[in-house]
Amino acid sequence: MSIRVRFAPSPTGYLHIGSARSALFNWLYARKTGGLFLLRIEDTDMQRSTEASTRSIIEGLEWLGLDYDEEIVFQSDNAPKHKAAALRLLEEGKAYRDFTPKVERTDATVKQGIVDRARAHAAEGGQNHRSNPFRDLPKDESERRAATGEPFAIRLKVAHEGRTQFDDAVYGPQQRDYTEIEDLVLVRSDGHPLYNWSVVLDDIEMKITDVIRGQDHLTNTHKQILLYEALGAEPPRFAHLPLILAPNKGKLSKRKHGEVVSLTTYRDKGFVPAAFRNFLALLGWSPDSEQEIMTLDELIQKFSLEGISRSNAIFNFSEADPRQWTDAKALWMNAEYIRTMPLTELLRMVKVELRAAKLWREEYEEDERAWLEKAVDLIRQRFHTLKDFSAQGRAYFSDDLDFDEAAVKKNILKEPLLRELLPALADKLETVEPFTAETSEAALRAFSEEAGVNTGLLINGARTMLTGQAVGPSMFEVFEVVGRERSSRRLRSQEPWAFSES
Numbered sequence: 001m002s003i004r005v006r007f008a009p010s011p012t013g014y015l016h017i018g019s020a021r022s023a024l025f026n027w028l029y030a031r032k033t034g035g036l037f038l039l040r041i042e043d044t045d046m047q048r049s050t051e052a053s054t055r056s057i058i059e060g061l062e063w064l065g066l067d068y069d070e071e072i073v074f075q076s077d078n079a080p081k082h083k084a085a086a087l088r089l090l091e092e093g094k095a096y097r098d099f100t101p102k103v104e105r106t107d108a109t110v111k112q113g114i115v116d117r118a119r120a121h122a123a124e125g126g127q128n129h130r131s132n133p134f135r136d137l138p139k140d141e142s143e144r145r146a147a148t149g150e151p152f153a154i155r156l157k158v159a160h161e162g163r164t165q166f167d168d169a170v171y172g173p174q175q176r177d178y179t180e181i182e183d184l185v186l187v188r189s190d191g192h193p194l195y196n197w198s199v200v201l202d203d204i205e206m207k208i209t210d211v212i213r214g215q216d217h218l219t220n221t222h223k224q225i226l227l228y229e230a231l232g233a234e235p236p237r238f239a240h241l242p243l244i245l246a247p248n249k250g251k252l253s254k255r256k257h258g259e260v261v262s263l264t265t266y267r268d269k270g271f272v273p274a275a276f277r278n279f280l281a282l283l284g285w286s287p288d289s290e291q292e293i294m295t296l297d298e299l300i301q302k303f304s305l306e307g308i309s310r311s312n313a314i315f316n317f318s319e320a321d322p323r324q325w326t327d328a329k330a331l332w333m334n335a336e337y338i339r340t341m342p343l344t345e346l347l348r349m350v351k352v353e354l355r356a357a358k359l360w361r362e363e364y365e366e367d368e369r370a371w372l373e374k375a376v377d378l379i380r381q382r383f384h385t386l387k388d389f390s391a392q393g394r395a396y397f398s399d400d401l402d403f404d405e406a407a408v409k410k411n412i413l414k415e416p417l418l419r420e421l422l423p424a425l426a427d428k429l430e431t432v433e434p435f436t437a438e439t440s441e442a443a444l445r446a447f448s449e450e451a452g453v454n455t456g457l458l459i460n461g462a463r464t465m466l467t468g469q470a471v472g473p474s475m476f477e478v479f480e481v482v483g484r485e486r487s488s489r490r491l492r493s494q495e496p497w498a499f500s501e502s
Contacts, residue, residue, distance in 0.1 A: 003035025004209045007061075007068075008075075008199070010042045011053035013254055014262040015060040017315070018214060018244045021280045025241060026212045027066045028281070028303040038206055039068040042075045044198060049076075060263040064277050065296065073206065075198055082193035082201050085231070086154045086186040094230045095186060097142045097152040098134050102189060129182040130160055151189040156230060158183050164222040169239035169305040171215070176222040184223055196220055200227040208236050212305075215240045215312075239305050242284045242312045252315055260317050260326065270385030271330075272349065275337035279330045283313040293336055335384040343377055350376055350389050357390035359397040375481050378473050395467040396481065401490075407470035408496045411460040418461045419497060421451060425458060426491035429484060440479035440487075466490050 007023040009015065030037035041057070043049040061068070089095035134142070135157065146152060158178055165175035186197040199220075203211065211221075218240050228235040246252045252261050259265040266276050278294055286309065287294070287302040294302065316327045338346065354360040364372040379393045395401050412418055428447045432439045444462070448455040459475045466482055479487050 001207070001209055003030060003033040004038065004207050005030050005035060005212055006038040006040050006203070006206060006208050007066075008040040008042050008202075008213075009057050010045060011050060011057060012045055012048040013053055014056050014264055016252075016254065016261050017263055017266075017280065018252065018261070020060060020064065020263045021244065021283055022213055022241060023061060023066055024064065024277060024280050025285065025303075025308070028300055029210065029212060029305065030069075031300045032303050035209075036069040037066070038070050038073070038208075040073040040075060040202060040206065042195075042198070044075050044079065044193070044195070046076070056264060060267075063263070063267050063273050064280075065273060073202065075202060078198070078202060078205070079193055081205075082198050083187055083191060085201055086193065086197065089156070089186070089230055090154055093157070095154050095156050096132075096135055096137065096183075097146060098132060098155045098183075098185075099137075099145055099150055099152045100132070100134065102151070129158070129179065132183060135183065153185050153189045154187040155183040155185055156226060158226060164225045166221065166225060166235065166238055168218075168221075169237060170242075170308045171218070171240055171310060174218065174222070181223060181226065184226065186227075196223050197227060200224050200231070200233075203236060204228075204231065204233050210237045210239065212239045213241065215243055239308065242309055244283055244313045244315050247314060247316055249312070249314065257317075260315075266326070266330075269326075270353065270387035271334050272337045272341070272386065274341075275334040276330065278337075279327070279333050283315070284309050284311075293333065331384045338380050338383055338386070343373060346380065347373065347376060349386050353386045353390050354397060357394075359390055359394065361397075371481075378477055378481055381473060382471070392467075392469055392472075395469075399486065399489075401468045401495075403464070403468040403496055403499070404470060405499055407464045407468065408499045410470055411464040412496050413500050415457060415461070417453070418457070421453065421458065422461055422465055423492045424451070425462065426488040429479070429491075430488050432484070435480065435484040437474065437476040437480045441476040444476070462487075462491060465493060465496065 005026040007019075007026050009019050009023075027037045029035070039058075039061070041054055043054070058072075086095060090097065132155070134152075135155075158181055160178065162178045163175050164178070164181070165173065168174050184196060185194050187193050221238055221240070225235050244252050246257060250256075254261055263276075267273070274296065277296070278292075278299070281294070281299055281303070282292065285303070285307050287307060289302075291298075291302075316329070351360060351364070354364075361368070375396045376389070379389070379396060383389065383392065390397075391402075425444065425447055428443050429435070429440060432443045444458055445455055448458050460470075463472055463475050463478065464470060466478055466487060472478060482490070
């Protein structure tokens, strides 16, 4: 049988980066082996599942470029099959009806009594998971009570002795005694199938051969193997992934860390999909080389389950400094992609960003296409995200500049003579023909010598006047891209001098 893997998220919130990484590893494994990657939405939690979360999951997979090979399966559609399968186990004597009354959660006295009894039992030597009084209830009595409408859950009848065992592709041989596993609830008294039961039945129906998921599911796997055995089905191969932890090595949670753990955060903050996909792949997996920047084809070619680490990965964002909202390596990798990716590919993304920031002009499509390519290719060298094109790069696409106050104070206000020198430099540049990086450089250096001032003073002052920033590409290339008219006008601007009055 060919490889069939699945990604099975619960649509109860945005797509967690840990879940996104699980999806990526499943997808890479399928593509590497020539198998199929399937998507199942586990929407059985009707109170918390939302259409918005489902859309977020699908959009997140699309953003990462993870296409699935068959129609989406919605787990809630299979609930009748799950109930029917539990009744079949009941008929076969592999499960039993549990008529234990449901304890009201609001009754604190009852709850405390249960806790006290559990503690006392533990102190006496442990827990007996086979002590349910309904486990060996005669069949006719069980059916009579059910026929009267008495509520019941359906539980798997786990053997008294034995153990579950499997060979995990990452963590190696695993085993657990039956005495450590309770009689699993398959269907609640309200008729709702439980997670482990639904997952096993769906994986069987979808012919899943390999289950690749987080290490936090190891305990569930032992329970699920019992269910496969009860159904007479062959369990899939399992590979459990190391967790992704916060910098303090605590759990990376939606509640505590907010947007940092959401995949859409990185899309919305200007990450290149291929860059974040590359970064995610290296969280808990490594190729058989020191290479870090990899194309999609290279990721597929190099990926293997053997390359997955048993050690948890750390997502190194700063919890103390909101400006450092993501892993420094992720930003570095994104900058590398922006700097080196094919210009035509980058331009498509820059167009989307400029449109969102209301900086796009339709002339960029044709008449000013050559200028756009030159400008983007110049300024991308220092940018980390696509958002930088509309923020730090705003001066190239709009005359409505945003001046960085620190840059103004450092490069302009520290030398009052610049208030006269910069307009005079504008006069000089207006006579330059043709207006190129080379000719503007010659003109600025000649003017510097005539004025008897340091060339760096004029270069730094001009950079801030033209771009609003303290750093950037070669100033002379900036002159050429901004153009003679706009360069001269900005050198004469009085706006930066207002900072000295504030």
